[in-house]
Amino acid sequence: MRRPLLVPLLAAVALTAxxxxxxxxxxxxxxxxxxxxxxIVEFVSKVVRKGGPDFVPPPERIAxxxxxxxxxxxxxIYVQLAFAFDRVKALAPQHPEWQDKEPFASLLKGDVNAAxxxxxxxxxxxxxxxxAGMTTEEFERAVKEWTTTAKHPKxxxxxxxxxxxxxxxxxxxxxxxxxxxxxxxxxxxxFMRPWVERVYGIPPEQVVGSSIKTxxxxxxxxxxxxxxxxxxxxxxxxxxxxxxYSHIGRRPIAAFGNSDGDQQMLEWTxxxxxxxxxxxxxxxxxxxxxxxxxxxxxxxxxxALLALAKQNGWSVVSMKTDWRRIFPFERK
Amino acid sequence: MRRPLLVPLLAAVALTAxxxxxxxxxxxxxxxxxxxxxxIVEFVSKVVRKGGPDFVPPPERIAxxxxxxxxxxxxxIYVQLAFAFDRVKALAPQHPEWQDKEPFASLLKGDVNAAxxxxxxxxxxxxxxxxAGMTTEEFERAVKEWTTTAKHPKxxxxxxxxxxxxxxxxxxxxxxxxxxxxxxxxxxxxFMRPWVERVYGIPPEQVVGSSIKTxxxxxxxxxxxxxxxxxxxxxxxxxxxxxxYSHIGRRPIAAFGNSDGDQQMLEWTxxxxxxxxxxxxxxxxxxxxxxxxxxxxxxxxxxALLALAKQNGWSVVSMKTDWRRIFPFERK
Numbered sequence: 001m002r003r004p005l006l007v008p009l010l011a012a013v014a015l016t017a018x019x020x021x022x023x024x025x026x027x028x029x030x031x032x033x034x035x036x037x038x039x040i041v042e043f044v045s046k047v048v049r050k051g052g053p054d055f056v057p058p059p060e061r062i063a064x065x066x067x068x069x070x071x072x073x074x075x076x077i078y079v080q081l082a083f084a085f086d087r088v089k090a091l092a093p094q095h096p097e098w099q100d101k102e103p104f105a106s107l108l109k110g111d112v113n114a115a116x117x118x119x120x121x122x123x124x125x126x127x128x129x130x131x132a133g134m135t136t137e138e139f140e141r142a143v144k145e146w147t148t149t150a151k152h153p154k155x156x157x158x159x160x161x162x163x164x165x166x167x168x169x170x171x172x173x174x175x176x177x178x179x180x181x182x183x184x185x186x187x188x189x190x191f192m193r194p195w196v197e198r199v200y201g202i203p204p205e206q207v208v209g210s211s212i213k214t215x216x217x218x219x220x221x222x223x224x225x226x227x228x229x230x231x232x233x234x235x236x237x238x239x240x241x242x243x244x245y246s247h248i249g250r251r252p253i254a255a256f257g258n259s260d261g262d263q264q265m266l267e268w269t270x271x272x273x274x275x276x277x278x279x280x281x282x283x284x285x286x287x288x289x290x291x292x293x294x295x296x297x298x299x300x301x302x303x304a305l306l307a308l309a310k311q312n313g314w315s316v317v318s319m320k321t322d323w324r325r326i327f328p329f330e331r332k
Numbered sequence: 333m334r335r336p337l338l339v340p341l342l343a344a345v346a347l348t349a350x351x352x353x354x355x356x357x358x359x360x361x362x363x364x365x366x367x368x369x370x371x372i373v374e375f376v377s378k379v380v381r382k383g384g385p386d387f388v389p390p391p392e393r394i395a396x397x398x399x400x401x402x403x404x405x406x407x408x409i410y411v412q413l414a415f416a417f418d419r420v421k422a423l424a425p426q427h428p429e430w431q432d433k434e435p436f437a438s439l440l441k442g443d444v445n446a447a448x449x450x451x452x453x454x455x456x457x458x459x460x461x462x463x464a465g466m467t468t469e470e471f472e473r474a475v476k477e478w479t480t481t482a483k484h485p486k487x488x489x490x491x492x493x494x495x496x497x498x499x500x501x502x503x504x505x506x507x508x509x510x511x512x513x514x515x516x517x518x519x520x521x522x523f524m525r526p527w528v529e530r531v532y533g534i535p536p537e538q539v540v541g542s543s544i545k546t547x548x549x550x551x552x553x554x555x556x557x558x559x560x561x562x563x564x565x566x567x568x569x570x571x572x573x574x575x576x577y578s579h580i581g582r583r584p585i586a587a588f589g590n591s592d593g594d595q596q597m598l599e600w601t602x603x604x605x606x607x608x609x610x611x612x613x614x615x616x617x618x619x620x621x622x623x624x625x626x627x628x629x630x631x632x633x634x635x636a637l638l639a640l641a642k643q644n645g646w647s648v649v650s651m652k653t654d655w656r657r658i659f660p661f662e663r664k
Contacts, residue, residue: 059535193581203391204581214577216570222603225577238548245557249525249536271554
């Protein structure tokens with residue numbers, strides 16, 4: 001009597017084990033085997049194991065992702081800046097004074113470098129001129145229109161196609177394991193919200209970002225929120241833990257970034273009591289994407305950050321060796 | 333051949349219709365039959381009917397709730413103020429200077445009215461002295477401890493028991509129909525987050541409220557967020573649509589409030605293009621709760637708000653006639 005019972009039992013156990021392994025395998029097909037993929041799968045396996053020492057209840061499975069350079073490409077310039085430049089051109093007919101006023105004049109002549117010569121101040125002027133002074137709905141429409149038409153200068157693809165396939169798989173894998181996935185980006189919260197649900201499966205209410213102030217106006221017409229040319233919050237560096245606390249109200253157990261701007265978010269995540277995963281993406285594939293690190297103005301990955309990652313045991317992903325495929329539009 | 337097929341089919345249809353009706357009935361047992369309950373059930377039925385003219389996809393089923401006076405009792409004083417007063421007493425040994433300094437001196441002598449004689453400024457001083465100057469984790473611990481021990485002066489119940497049973501049922505009913513429920517309160521966001529998940533089933537990341545600033549500090553020890561004595565955002569009146577836009581990023585289709593502070597939230601909800609429900613709770617039951625309206629300093633429900641509700645077709649709930657039961661601890 002023993003054997004007929006034991007055999008199917010063992011077979012079932014074997015099948016279950018195989019199914020678990022296959023599952024992770026299937027869900028992260030664009031990740032090559034190696035320490036990065038192993039770190040992800042081991043972390044998730046620990047967290048979901050009921051009764052295990054590292055089990056985390058589903059409501060506390062919060063994972064945060066930087067956006068520029070972590071979920072989508074940020075070269076040759078931040079996408080939001082490309083949007084702002086295009087907006088300057090689109091709005092120029094309503095602003096004849098821009099023809100003689102920097103940084104707009106240089107921008108309208110096509111000289112981006114001269115326009116950016118004014119540094120942070122010039123960028124702020126361009127952002128305020130293109131992101132404020134309209135209702136929230138008008139701005140949302142502008143973002144939606146631009147993101148469904150504007151093309152990347154190198155690939156000719158929509159910017160929303162320039163997202164990283166391995167990260168899309170990672171987002172889906174985490175959500176399949178009852179994680180709630182959030183964006184925590186230095187980029188504008190209202191620039192991301194109109195398209196991230198469609199592109200990443202992340203709803204608007206799970207986006208944390210930099211913001212300008214808005215004002216409620218209800219008069220004779222329909223009530224509206226008007227965007228004001230005033231910084232509300234900068235969600236970068238030490239701002240990221242602040243933004244996480246303000247919007248999420250609990251500490252993440254997983255954090256993914258790619259630059260010095262993400263250091264504090266990873267530190268804050270690591271300082272929690274639970275099992276956790278901190279991961280940095282390195283842009284080291286000049287052939288398939290871009291190679292840049294400490295010297296880059298965009299997405300700076302300093303030697304100090306690398307040293308910190310080693311010291312703290314953060315995972316460092318090499319796009320070149322860890323990712324089988326980078327963009328969804330590449331041939332498999 | 334026709335009959336044998338038709339009969340079970342009709343039976344199935346009848347069963348389905350009955351099941352739908354029973355379901356709403358079962359889920360809102362503390363609501364008396366009447367226009368308020370009918371408005372809720374009709375709204376939800378329309379929104380979830382696939383292919384119907386009022387169908388709303390689940391991700392857009394956002395419902396927002398004021399907290400004080402809408403989800404829990406706000407008399408004789410806002411609960412958060414009771415917390416602040418108790419904190420003053422608890423912290424007094426560390427602040428000998430409070431013995432001679434208003435509003436603390438009066439408060440420590442037990443004279444609340446004298447302490448509040450300084451108006452908004454006195455309240456702000458008390459709030460800052462009790463809500464700032466510690467880490468976010470220390471504050472969270474203080475709130476958790478207080479909410480599990482402090483008792484309401486009239487009922488002797490924990491404040492977290494003084495929540496409205498019909499609203500708990502409404503929250504659950506909406507969530508069962510794929511709504512995402514949010515709190516949008518003038519109260520402190522960090523005062524609510526430690527207990528609302530347990531009490532209302534609303535996770536911390538779905539709470540919008542007033543806030544003070546925090547600062548990230550990472551030095552020799554573990555990184556921490558320190559609470560600063562500086563207002564960050566007031567989530568009341570015209571601040572509510574701003575807070576909704578900042579935290580949720582899309583317009584609610586249902587909004588529930590009880591006072592003048594909720595007017596703009598309801599207006600903003602109503603101005604959306606979709607089917608929507610706006611509802612105000614009236615405190616008109618002196619026997620089972622409190623009766624107060626235009627004359628009350630707390631939870632003011634002005635005649636102007638009532639006129640606006642009539643003009644705009646907002647539902648007005650009478651606690652006296654619409655609610656069979658008010659608190660969970662009442663006998664059924």
